[in-house]
Amino acid sequence: MDERVPRDFETLRATILERRHSLPKRIAQIAAYALDNPDDIAFGTAASIAASAGVQPSTLIRFAQQLGFDGFTSLQLVFRERLRERNSSYDERLAALRAKAEEGAGHRAIFDGFVAAASTSLSDISRTLNEPHFEEAIALLAKAETIYVLAKRRSYPVASYIAYALGKLKIRNQLIESAAGLNAEMVGFATPRDAVIAISFSPYAPATIEETRAISEQGVPIVAITDSSFSPLAQFAKVWFEVAEADFAGFRSLSATMALAMALTVAVGEKRRDTGRKRKG
Amino acid sequence: MDERVPRDFETLRATILERRHSLPKRIAQIAAYALDNPDDIAFGTAASIAASAGVQPSTLIRFAQQLGFDGFTSLQLVFRERLRERNSSYDERLAALRAKAEEGAGHRAIFDGFVAAASTSLSDISRTLNEPHFEEAIALLAKAETIYVLAKRRSYPVASYIAYALGKLKIRNQLIESAAGLNAEMVGFATPRDAVIAISFSPYAPATIEETRAISEQGVPIVAITDSSFSPLAQFAKVWFEVAEADFAGFRSLSATMALAMALTVAVGEKRRDTGRKRKG
DNA sequence: GGGATTATGAAATAATAATTCCAATCTGTA
DNA sequence: TACAGATTGGAATTATTATTTCATAATCCC
Numbered sequence: 360m361d362e363r364v365p366r367d368f369e370t371l372r373a374t375i376l377e378r379r380h381s382l383p384k385r386i387a388q389i390a391a392y393a394l395d396n397p398d399d400i401a402f403g404t405a406a407s408i409a410a411s412a413g414v415q416p417s418t419l420i421r422f423a424q425q426l427g428f429d430g431f432t433s434l435q436l437v438f439r440e441r442l443r444e445r446n447s448s449y450d451e452r453l454a455a456l457r458a459k460a461e462e463g464a465g466h467r468a469i470f471d472g473f474v475a476a477a478s479t480s481l482s483d484i485s486r487t488l489n490e491p492h493f494e495e496a497i498a499l500l501a502k503a504e505t506i507y508v509l510a511k512r513r514s515y516p517v518a519s520y521i522a523y524a525l526g527k528l529k530i531r532n533q534l535i536e537s538a539a540g541l542n543a544e545m546v547g548f549a550t551p552r553d554a555v556i557a558i559s560f561s562p563y564a565p566a567t568i569e570e571t572r573a574i575s576e577q578g579v580p581i582v583a584i585t586d587s588s589f590s591p592l593a594q595f596a597k598v599w600f601e602v603a604e605a606d607f608a609g610f611r612s613l614s615a616t617m618a619l620a621m622a623l624t625v626a627v628g629e630k631r632r633d634t635g636r637k638r639k640g
Numbered sequence: 641m642d643e644r645v646p647r648d649f650e651t652l653r654a655t656i657l658e659r660r661h662s663l664p665k666r667i668a669q670i671a672a673y674a675l676d677n678p679d680d681i682a683f684g685t686a687a688s689i690a691a692s693a694g695v696q697p698s699t700l701i702r703f704a705q706q707l708g709f710d711g712f713t714s715l716q717l718v719f720r721e722r723l724r725e726r727n728s729s730y731d732e733r734l735a736a737l738r739a740k741a742e743e744g745a746g747h748r749a750i751f752d753g754f755v756a757a758a759s760t761s762l763s764d765i766s767r768t769l770n771e772p773h774f775e776e777a778i779a780l781l782a783k784a785e786t787i788y789v790l791a792k793r794r795s796y797p798v799a800s801y802i803a804y805a806l807g808k809l810k811i812r813n814q815l816i817e818s819a820a821g822l823n824a825e826m827v828g829f830a831t832p833r834d835a836v837i838a839i840s841f842s843p844y845a846p847a848t849i850e851e852t853r854a855i856s857e858q859g860v861p862i863v864a865i866t867d868s869s870f871s872p873l874a875q876f877a878k879v880w881f882e883v884a885e886a887d888f889a890g891f892r893s894l895s896a897t898m899a900l901a902m903a904l905t906v907a908v909g910e911k912r913r914d915t916g917r918k919r920k921g
Numbered sequence: 922g923g924g925a926t927t928a929t930g931a932a933a934t935a936a937t938a939a940t941t942c943c944a945a946t947c948t949g950t951a
Numbered sequence: 952t953a954c955a956g957a958t959t960g961g962a963a964t965t966a967t968t969a970t971t972t973c974a975t976a977a978t979c980c981c
Binding site: 369398402439442443444466467469470471472473474477478481482484485488490493494497512513515516517519520523524527607608609610612613614617618619621622624625626629630 | 679683720723724747748750751752753754755758759762763765766767768769771774775778793794796797798800801804805808888889890891893894895898899900902903905906907910911
């Protein structure tokens with residue numbers, strides 16, 4: 360038997376999907392059932408599963424053997440292991456990840472730490488997002504002629520994704536980055552009919568603050584994404600969001616900020632389409 | 641028998657805790673074991689559980705009977721039901737978010753959609769990360785003189801965060817972006833003592849592929865982050881990761897890629913510190 | 922269309938696991 | 952210390968469940 364036996368559920372699943380079309384009818388039937396009802400496989404008996412799937416117990420065993428297991432029992436172990444891994448509730452799983460990461464056991468722990476930080480940030484923002492502010496920000500950005508996107512350093516990746524997405528949605532935008540050294544001039548072009556998305560977290564990049572101040576003095580409305588009401592960005596902004604990103608090993612997760620940024624962008628795109636349609640009709 | 645049989649896990653747990661002090665020694669022992677290792681009760685056999693807990697199988701059955709069950713089997717059902725419910729809760733919650741988002745009810749739904757996509761991607765990668773590849777990539781990058789970071793378009797935000805983090809960690813790196821139009825020259829400087837992190841997802845940016853090919857022909861080892869084994873990046877890479885990012889409204893979540901990228905970066909930083917310490921000591 | 926090969930169903934059998942039983946041991950009380 | 956009642960250990964028994972086997976049916980290939 361040269362075929363390797365799938366040890367984990369994901370591999371098993373992939374193997375099944377791959378062979379799906381070359382399997383005999385009844386075996387295919389139990390294969391489909393297994394992927395649709397993995398819990399039943401984990402807990403049932405050969406007879407009960409076979410009955411639910413509409414086949415004979417022996418077919419179930421043949422299925423297991425085709426996959427390289429020596430019987431139903433060893434196939435079932437994979438389905439059980441899957442449940443064990445997933446078993447703990449979401450929060451418990453996170454806590455476990457985080458604990459493991461913090462006791463610092465090896466490289467896998469580092470990875471787990473970043474995953475935990477990202478997940479925590481996402482569930483935080485999902486709970487705390489201020490919906491009126493969100494709507495207001497969308498309205499404000501939707502009517503802007505050009506959207507300026509302003510962020511440096513660790514916030515810059517978010518800005519670049521916003522700019523990419525705005526471009527895809529055919530919304531005129533201008534990313535203000537440090538490279539060219541022409542920021543002051545670029546900022547100077549903005550008018551009150553435009554709008555700005557500014558992103559900065561403590562410690563706030565001085566350039567971001569300075570540029571935000573300058574642009575707000577020109578009367579350009581600002582949507583800020585930052586981390587607290589003490590943020591210097593908050594005072595310049597017409598609408599601002601407080602996003603608490605968890606960090607790990609000194610690097611902030613960007614997942615919550617990214618989700619908010621993308622939602623803003625796509626919502627603005629949608630609002631513009633709707634408005635355009637109304638005007639025409 | 642007037643005592644009511646606990647049907648769900650929480651009730652069962654409460655009942656056990658309440659009677660804890662009035663139970664005989666061995667029964668108390670198995671009770672403690674059951675609350676500490678509920679998964680083992682769910683999946684094990686009476687004999688295996690008894691052995692793990694250090695009691696006789698008959699004690700386990702007496703324990704079940706004291707609680708009002710008619711045997712071990714019916715007690716075990718409660719532990720299994722718990723796993724089924726727990727397991728579905730998180731996925732169901734996510735599915736609900738996603739469903740609401742997809743039926744498109746307002747702007748909040750857009751936000752929820754992005755949060756759901758990010759969460760899904762994170763839990764996927766957490767399950768499927770190939771650890772040997774991860775270790776291999778870290779080793780490869782840790783001994784590079786300069787790390788080149790290569791990504792365009794939607795992958796570019798990840799690259800820029802990697803470059804930021806590498807800089808913070810004082811690891812020499814070079815971000816290859818389109819802006820300056822000097823990519824070919826920059827790529828030309830790389831030697832086999834360097835290394836590359838290349839990131840690209842379908843549809844693959846032609847420039848990324850071309851530059852990756854060129855740099856691999858110079859013998860520079862490549863770590864690729866991409867989305868399938870059919871990716872053109874995979875063939876040039878020494879190590880590659882398959883990251884399945886969920887998308888929403890046509891925009892891919894970057895959260896899983898970000899987490900992997902940050903973990904790689906920090907792990908490389910850590911490995912370098914360790915190696916440096918060893919050399920000194 | 923006929924022979925060979927593969928797939929399927931159903932029941933027999935083997936293996937495994939739960940439960941029961943009884944003797945031994947412990948615990949508390951007079 | 953002796954006794955009664957409760958608790959425990961370990962093996963025997965019963966039950967359940969997985970697996971094998973074999974006859975039958977379907978499918979493929981010539």
